[in-house]
Amino acid sequence: MTTQEPIGEWFGAVPEWRRGQRILAAATGILFVAFCALAPLLWLVARPTRMISNAPPPRWEWSAIQDGSAMRALETHAKETSWVTFHMRGVLNEALFRIGLLENDQVTIGRDGWLYFAETLLWKPMELAATREKRRAVLRQAMEATAANDVRLLVVPVPDRVTIHPEHLPPLRPADPGRLGLYDEILADLSAVGVPHVDVRSAFLAHKAAHPDDELYFRRDTHWSLSGQLLTADLVKNEIAKRGWAPLVPACPDIVVEQTMRRPMVPGLVAMLGLRLEVDVPDDRGSAFLRGLFEDWTWRPIGIRDPSGRVGPIPMEQDDAKVALCGTSFSESFGLQLIGTLGARVDRRGVSSTGRSFGGFRAVLRSLGKNGFTPRILVWEFVQREYQADWLEVGSLRD
Template identity: 25%
Template sequence: MPAPSAANAAPPIEAPRARSLAARVSGAVLLLFMAGGLASTLLAVQQEKLDLAPHPLNRTNFLDGASMRDMAAALANAPLARIAADSERQFSWIATGDLGPQVRQGCDGWLFLAEELMPQPDADRHLRERARAVAAIQEQLRARGIRLVVAVVPDKSRVESARLCTLGRSAAIDNRIRVWTAQMAAAGVPLIDTTAALQGLLTRGEDPFLRTDTHWTENGADAAAHAVADAVRGLGMELEPHQDYDIQRDAPARRPGDLVRLAGLDGLPQALQPAAEDAVSSRFTPRPAAAAAPAASAEADLFGDAALPQVALIGTSFSRTSHFAEFLAAALQTPVGNFARDGGNFWGSAGAYFASDAFKQTPPKLIVWELPERVLQLPVGQERWSLP
C-alpha cells in the first residue's frame, strides 16, 4: 500500500501537554484550598472559635440528624468557607444586584428579611403549640404572684408595605397576628399588638422601621413602648420604685444595617454597599427623686430589694435595639431589667431568664415578653417550654 502523500497526510496529533499542565495546576490549587480550609477550621476549633457539636453527641441526636446539622452549620461558618461565601455574595451584588437567599430589596433601597415574606411549613400547628406554651407559662408565673403581658412586634414588611413595590408578601401570613391574638385571648393572656402604634407613625410621615435593618427606628421603639405601658396601666398594677427619665436625642449619625451584613455585603467599601442611612440615638438620664425615702422604709428594706426593678423584659433583639427597654422604662416611670437576647426568637431569652439566678432570687412583679410576628410560626424544635 503506497504511503500517503505529504499533501494528504493527517495533521499531527497535538501533544496534550498544555491541557495536562492546566489540569495539574487546577488540581494543585484545589488541594491547597482544601488544605487551607482544613487547617483554618482545625485552628478555629482548637482556639474554641468554632464549635462543631454545640449539642450533646448522643444516640438520639445522631439518629435524627441533629448532630450532622450542627456540624454542617458550624462548617459553613469556618473561616475560609465564610471568606469564599462572602466573596461570592459581594460579586453577585455588584454584578447583578442580588442580595442572596435571606434578603430582598424593595423600592428606594429598602431591604427586607425574606423570612417575613413567605409562610413556614405547618405554620398553624407551630403557632398553636407556642400559644399553649405561653398559656402554660402564664399559669406557672401566676402561681408565683407574677403577671405576664405579651407584646407582638409586626413584620417590617407588614407595616412598611408601601416600600415593598414589586416584592410579594404571601397572603397566607396576613392573618398571623389575628390568629395569635385570638389564641392569647382564649387563654386569658394580656396581649399588646403594637401594629397600630407603629402604623400611626406613618400617618405623621415618620418611618417606624429602619431602611436597611430588620428593626424599628427610635420613633418606632418609643411608640411601641408607650403602647405597652398603656396596656400595663390598664391592668391596674402599681410598680415601684418610681423613676422619671430625661431623654436627650443626639444628631443623626451613620447606622450600619443588619440586613446589609446578612446579605454578606458589609465587607465591601461603603460606596459599593446598599445606600447607608442615618439614625438618631437617645440618651436616658434618671431624674433625681423629689424627696428621699423615709428612714423607716429604708430600714425595713434590709437587702435593698425596694430599689430593684419590678419589671423584667424578655424577648429578642427588638428589645435591645433603638433603646426600646429605656423607652419602656420611661413610659412606665419605673426601671426595667432587660434580659432580652439577640437571636432569642421565641424561647432563647425566656428560657435563659427563667433558669437564671436573677429570676430565682429576685423575681419581678411583671414580665413583658416581646415577640416578633415572624417567630410565631417558625418550626418548633426540641425546646422544653416550662419554668424550672
C-alpha cells in the same frame, strides 16, 4: 518537562497543537495551579477573615471523624475564614446586587433599598392550624406561672417588617395575604386565652399612615428604629395605665434621658448578603458601595445617676425593679427606651438575642423570688415570625 507532549488518545484523532496553542496550554496550567495555591498561601501571610458566616474549627474527636462532621466542619471553617472566599464571593455578590440579580437563602432583595429576611415571607397555614391548641396551652401556662408569683403579664408581639411594609417587596415576590394576616392569629390566641397584650401592628400602621417619612424599622435590618421602639414603649405605658397597674411601677428619679445620637451601622441583612464585609467593621471602612448600604442608627442614651451624681449605664439585672422585660434582640435597645418612657427601673435579665421566644421568659421564671427579685409586671416581647417557628414546636414553658 516539555510543552511538546502530545495530548493523547483521549482527544481521538487530534491534530498536533500548534506552538501558540502549546504556549497557551502551558500558561493556562501555570495560572490554574497558582490560582489553586492562592488560599493556602494567603493563610500563611494573612490573618483569617472575620465574617458573619465564620464557623468554629472542628473538634478532633474520633466519633466526629468517623461520621464526617469533623471534616465538614473543617471545610466550612477553612472556607469561611479564607480571603479567597471573602473577595471572590464578595465581588460576585456585589456585582449581582448592583444589577439586581442577587438573591440568597436568607435575604430577599426588595425595592427602594429594602431588604427582607426571607423567613418573614414564609407562610405555614397548615402547621399553624394544627398547633393552635398547643400554642394556647402555652399561653395559659404563662398566665398561670406569672399569676402564681403575683406578676401581671403583658405581651408585646412585634410585627414583622413585611406586615407593615409589604410595598417594598420585589414585584415577583408579592407577600402571601395569609402571611400578612399572621398577626391576627397571634391576637386571636392572646384574646382567646385572655392574655393582656398591646396591638403593635395597629399602632404602627396608623403611625405609618400619619407620618409616612418617619420609618419604624430599618430598611436593611430586621429590627425596629428608635421611632418604633418609642411608639411601642408608649403603648406599653398606656396599657399599664389603662389596666390600673401604674401604682405598681414606682418612678425612679435617677434615670437620665440624654440627647439623641446617631452613627452609621452595618445592618444585619446586609451582613448576611455575603459582601466584602467583616464583622465589627469600623464605620469608615469598606468601599463607597458598602458604605451606601449602611444605616443611620439613632439612639437615645439612657443612664442612671449614682449617689455621687455621676451618670452610668443601667445594669441588666435590677432585683428591686417592679417591671421586668423579657424578649428577643428587639428588646436589647427597646429595653432602655422602655426605662426612659416609664421613668422607672426595668429588669432586663430576660433579654436574650439567642433565647428567641421562650429563652428570656424562662430566665425570668427561674429567677423569681431569688435575691429579692419580685417584679409585679412582666413585659414579654416576641417577634411575629417566630410564631411559625418556635411556637410550632414548643411543648411547655418549663425548660
